[in-house]
Amino acid sequence: MNAEVDVMRHRDAVEFADGVFWIGALDPHLRSFDIILRSANGTSYNAYLVRGSTGAAIIDTVKERFSEEFFARLESEVDYRDIKAIVLNHLEPDHTGALPELMQRAPQAKLYISQRATSMLKALLKPSAGDFAYTTVNTGARVSLGDRTLRFLHTPFLHWPDTQCTYLEEAGVLFSGDVFGCHFCDKRLFNDCVGDFRFSFDYYYAHIMRPFKSHVMDALQMIEPLQLRQIAPAHGPILRERPRRYVTRYRELSTSNLADRLGNEERSLVIFYMSAYGNTARMAEEIAQGAGGVAGVRVSLYDLEGGEIDSFVDLIEEADALLFGSPTINGDAVKPVWDLLSSLAVVDLKGKLGGAFGSYGWSGEAVRMIEDRMRGLKLQIPQAGLRIKLIPTQDELEACRSYGRDVAAALSGDTDANRIIDFADLN
Ligand code: FEO
Numbered sequence: 001m002n003a004e005v006d007v008m009r010h011r012d013a014v015e016f017a018d019g020v021f022w023i024g025a026l027d028p029h030l031r032s033f034d035i036i037l038r039s040a041n042g043t044s045y046n047a048y049l050v051r052g053s054t055g056a057a058i059i060d061t062v063k064e065r066f067s068e069e070f071f072a073r074l075e076s077e078v079d080y081r082d083i084k085a086i087v088l089n090h091l092e093p094d095h096t097g098a099l100p101e102l103m104q105r106a107p108q109a110k111l112y113i114s115q116r117a118t119s120m121l122k123a124l125l126k127p128s129a130g131d132f133a134y135t136t137v138n139t140g141a142r143v144s145l146g147d148r149t150l151r152f153l154h155t156p157f158l159h160w161p162d163t164q165c166t167y168l169e170e171a172g173v174l175f176s177g178d179v180f181g182c183h184f185c186d187k188r189l190f191n192d193c194v195g196d197f198r199f200s201f202d203y204y205y206a207h208i209m210r211p212f213k214s215h216v217m218d219a220l221q222m223i224e225p226l227q228l229r230q231i232a233p234a235h236g237p238i239l240r241e242r243p244r245r246y247v248t249r250y251r252e253l254s255t256s257n258l259a260d261r262l263g264n265e266e267r268s269l270v271i272f273y274m275s276a277y278g279n280t281a282r283m284a285e286e287i288a289q290g291a292g293g294v295a296g297v298r299v300s301l302y303d304l305e306g307g308e309i310d311s312f313v314d315l316i317e318e319a320d321a322l323l324f325g326s327p328t329i330n331g332d333a334v335k336p337v338w339d340l341l342s343s344l345a346v347v348d349l350k351g352k353l354g355g356a357f358g359s360y361g362w363s364g365e366a367v368r369m370i371e372d373r374m375r376g377l378k379l380q381i382p383q384a385g386l387r388i389k390l391i392p393t394q395d396e397l398e399a400c401r402s403y404g405r406d407v408a409a410a411l412s413g414d415t416d417a418n419r420i421i422d423f424a425d426l427n
Pocket of ligand 1: 090159234235
């Protein structure tokens with residue numbers, strides 16, 4: 001198990017189960033993937049070959065720039081004429097770069113993709129490929145290679161609509177695409193040989209899979225009952241030692257524990273604010289007080305000046321409602337508010353409530369701008385934003401408490417409080 005394979009020097013296929021080979025490529029110098037993801041030691045583009053008694057299957061390919069390495073490994077083990085099937089678990093270019101050339105070299109091979117991959121395949125192969133045939137497959141569909149059987153699992157949105165996994169029944173190997181992958185490059189290839197990649201595994205989940213947690217849970221329902229001897233993802237180490245612990249980790253990362261802390265009936269309202277002269281802070285405190293009086297709603301109040309983005313994103317993911325308070329400075333909300341709002345692409349915000357408030361001196365655009373951003377993120381805004389010019393009066397502080405009560409009541413399901421009151425118009 002600990003034998004080191006020097007795949008940097010030798011471009012041979014690497015067998016890791018009977019008749020099952022890694023034929024991918026290593027990209028150790030990559031430091032930034034798709035612009036947004038970072039890697040401290042590169043990544044791998046994992047592609048696989050399965051040999052059966054009546055033909056071979058290729059599962060995924062590599063980024064175009066690494067095609068030569070991919071074809072060298074493939075040719076070390078199989079003749080193009082013996083390739084019966086090409087399976088694409090996901091059509092992003094890092095896995096389909098060598099596809100057009102592979103289709104030319106093995107024109108008899110049938111292409112298997114998910115239904116949702118059809119339009120992407122057509123876009124990918126235009127205009128050079130001419131006519132090409134493909135078969136769409138769904139969960140439970142099988143392809144026989146004689147003594148080997150590939151079974152498909154439709155796992156959409158992990159992390160594109162087209163994604164699927166492919167299970168080799170006789171060997172218990174799950175070819176999982178991006179699922180259970182990570183941007184981690186190590187020529188030792190296998191999880192029991194490579195360096196410690198736990199941080200990379202969790203980081204990849206947080207940036208790629210986290211926005212699709214409900215889809216992850218659906219996929220786990222299909223994956224968990226499988227007899228799993230190895231998991232072969234499209235990036236990072238092949239998980240041959242205790243593969244099930246990575247499945248368990250996905251379930252942990254996809255499961256909210258807030259209900260355990262608050263109880264199933266209690267809802268969470270989080271208020272973030274920044275304040276230049278203490279006026280928006282005062283508003284935030286009064287809003288929190290008003291909201292805190294509504295049964296079944298737990299209110300949290302945070303000054304953005306004293307916190308870190310990552311931990312706030314975690315809080316937001318589990319919250320049921322978010323309020324942002326910002327003064328208006330130079331016609332805009334302040335930067336820490338935008339920093340946090342621009343970090344929410346990794347979180348599923350569907351169904352959450354939102355709102356904005358703030359003190360202002362001249363124009364007060366911040367509240368409307370924050371609301372617009374929240375609508376763009378698909379948050380529902382049950383109460384129009386609350387703006388107060390400079391220092392709040394006693395009446396305006398009461399308006400803050402009322403605003404907090406109304407948002408909390410909307411959260412707790414008190415429909416009488418769902419009326420829209422635009423306090424900003426009172427200014
Ligand atoms: Fe590794 Fe989503 O491509």
